Amino acid sequence: MNAPALALHGTAHIAGRLVFGPLSLNAPAGCWTCLLGPSGVGKSTILRLFAGLGDGIAFDGALSGAGQVALMAQDDLLLPWLSVLDNVTLGARLRGQAVDGGAALQVLERVGLADRAGDRPGDLSGGQRQRVALARTLTEDRPVVLLDEPFSALDARTRAQMQDLTVELLTGRTVLLVTHDPAEAARLGHVLFILTEDGLQEVPPPDGPIPRPVGDAAVLAAQARLLTHLGAVPVAGAGTRGAAPRAPRDIFPKKEPGAGLPRGRR
Amino acid sequence: MTRAVWMRGLLGVAPVVLALSLWQAAVWLGDLPRFILPGPAAVAQTLWHSRALIAEHALVTLTEVLAGLMLGAALGGVSAIGLAASALARRLVQPILVFTQAVPVFALAPILTLWFGYGMGSKIAMALIIIYFPVTASFLDALTRTHPGWLELARVMGASPLRVLWHIRVPAALPGFASGVKLAAVYAPIGAIIGEWVGASRGLGYLMLLANGRAKTDLMFAALIVLALLTLALHWAVGAGLRRMLQRYGA
Ligand SMILES: Nc1ncnc2c1ncn2[C@@H]1O[C@H](COP(=O)(O)OP(=O)(O)O)[C@@H](O)[C@H]1O
Numbered sequence: 001m002n003a004p005a006l007a008l009h010g011t012a013h014i015a016g017r018l019v020f021g022p023l024s025l026n027a028p029a030g031c032w033t034c035l036l037g038p039s040g041v042g043k044s045t046i047l048r049l050f051a052g053l054g055d056g057i058a059f060d061g062a063l064s065g066a067g068q069v070a071l072m073a074q075d076d077l078l079l080p081w082l083s084v085l086d087n088v089t090l091g092a093r094l095r096g097q098a099v100d101g102g103a104a105l106q107v108l109e110r111v112g113l114a115d116r117a118g119d120r121p122g123d124l125s126g127g128q129r130q131r132v133a134l135a136r137t138l139t140e141d142r143p144v145v146l147l148d149e150p151f152s153a154l155d156a157r158t159r160a161q162m163q164d165l166t167v168e169l170l171t172g173r174t175v176l177l178v179t180h181d182p183a184e185a186a187r188l189g190h191v192l193f194i195l196t197e198d199g200l201q202e203v204p205p206p207d208g209p210i211p212r213p214v215g216d217a218a219v220l221a222a223q224a225r226l227l228t229h230l231g232a233v234p235v236a237g238a239g240t241r242g243a244a245p246r247a248p249r250d251i252f253p254k255k256e257p258g259a260g261l262p263r264g265r266r
Numbered sequence: 267m268t269r270a271v272w273m274r275g276l277l278g279v280a281p282v283v284l285a286l287s288l289w290q291a292a293v294w295l296g297d298l299p300r301f302i303l304p305g306p307a308a309v310a311q312t313l314w315h316s317r318a319l320i321a322e323h324a325l326v327t328l329t330e331v332l333a334g335l336m337l338g339a340a341l342g343g344v345s346a347i348g349l350a351a352s353a354l355a356r357r358l359v360q361p362i363l364v365f366t367q368a369v370p371v372f373a374l375a376p377i378l379t380l381w382f383g384y385g386m387g388s389k390i391a392m393a394l395i396i397i398y399f400p401v402t403a404s405f406l407d408a409l410t411r412t413h414p415g416w417l418e419l420a421r422v423m424g425a426s427p428l429r430v431l432w433h434i435r436v437p438a439a440l441p442g443f444a445s446g447v448k449l450a451a452v453y454a455p456i457g458a459i460i461g462e463w464v465g466a467s468r469g470l471g472y473l474m475l476l477a478n479g480r481a482k483t484d485l486m487f488a489a490l491i492v493l494a495l496l497t498l499a500l501h502w503a504v505g506a507g508l509r510r511m512l513q514r515y516g517a
Pocket residue numbers: 014015019037038039040041042043044045046056263264266
């Protein structure tokens with residue numbers, strides 16, 4: 001697997017409104033890069049740009065590494081008229097390739113849904129649907145995999161299992177994972193980025209190979225650090241620390257009146 | 267049986283009783299002769315006595331309607347898919363379709379009779395023409411409103427436009443096709459009847475015209491009622507059939 005690195009430098013607007021930037025994001029080849037941040041700061045927009053779905057996004061800058069990607073969107077996007085198994089093999093059918101039902105069934109087995117292979121997505125729970133979407137993404141044999149909150153609908157135990165499985169099956173690929181869960185980022189990221197209304201910031205990851213143990217002290221410490229950076233936990237000196245990333249926004253001329261206002265919870 | 271069931275049954279029959287009462291009241295109050303407006307009892311009597319005659323003509327009309335409906339649904343379905351597949355086709359054909367909708371279908375009946383003869387052919391063509399547009403429009407509309415997330419998924423997966431059409435857009439639009447066909451089931455009998463009025467020797471439309479000409483108004487009403495019941499039954503059957511098809515389909 002010859003996985004490329006991903007890079008994005010620039011600014012994005014949607015419908016004349018600034019979504020993010022200017023920022024610079026690098027995801028090294030063959031590694032897991034986690035993009036952590038609150039809702040509405042533009043995490044999904046970044047994934048869409050890498051996935052070639054930037055039609056509605058005015059992106060001013062440079063983008064590289066985006067080619068053959070698999071994208072697991074925030075929405076499971078299962079087709080209600082197809083069985084679970086047929087949903088998993090959708091990619092092959094859409095490309096006119098031979099459908100490998102056996103391999104798909106194996107992945108379904110790994111996500112714990114082999115016994116639901118013949119069911120319709122409408123008969124599944126939200127968490128089960130998300131696992132089918134995960135199986136569909138893992139079945140796509142792509143060097144770059146973009147995951148948008150792929151474990152958000154799962155209970156804690158299933159989430160840890162699915163994280164382990166995903167790391168195992170995507171070994172050697174370049175993975176960009178979007179999440180709003182600091183614990184997930186601390187567990188899975190070789191590289192950690194935090195995107196907030198103030199901009200993008202790289203945070204050092206804990207040591208050790210991924211997936212890191214859930215209760216590990218270093219992982220918990222990293223999780224706490226991430227929470228601090230997110231602004232969820234006030235700490236001494238947070239004022240000066242929080243002010244630093246704000247500077248670039250003020251240097252660049254505002255394109256429209258609302259651009260400098262806090263964004264996100266619109 | 268519970269009270270609620272009785273009440274529901276009563277409420278179901280009530281409109282029929284009301285309609286019949288109004289009808290009978292009009293006959294009595296207006297003191298109308300039988301050849302202007304026969305009472306419900308007289309029509310019921312004729313319906314029973316002429317049942318063989320009416321059934322024979324109803325069968326002809328029903329055959330025309332079903333043939334027109336099937337052909338119209340098939341042709342409309344294929345056209346909508348073709349139009350959805352090609353922007354050029356849409357540009358070229360859509361204005362023509364809209365223009366043809368401005369032509370009153372009634373005006374076409376004589377020429378269709380000239381082209382397809384006095385038999386069933388011209389009536390089937392008439393039914394087909396009248397339902398073609400609603401089926402095509404309804405299906406095409408659904409085909410152009412596919413959930414954008416599904417289209418993006420297909421794009422990231424590297425699908426060709428034709429495969430997206432076949433694997434995603436068409437299946438996703440089947441409910442739209444179904445509502446077009448359900449509407450068509452109501453329109454199709456209108457087309458067949460117009461065709462029979464203009465020139466035919468069989469069918470309910472022909473029978474109604476014949477009865478009217480001979481001042482057999484009760485027979486005219488009997489045929490009209492049978493036609494209305496046929497249309498309702500067809501609408502219901504098509505609706506139920508399509509619902510079942512879509513359910514099995516999982517949509
Ligand atoms: N199609 C769209 N039209 C208008 N605004 C959009 C659209 N998609 C996203 N946005 C805006 O862009 C911003 C970032 O969205 P998104 O990338 O989905 O955020 P995140 O994934 O971080 O929650 C939000 O403020 C959202 O309102």
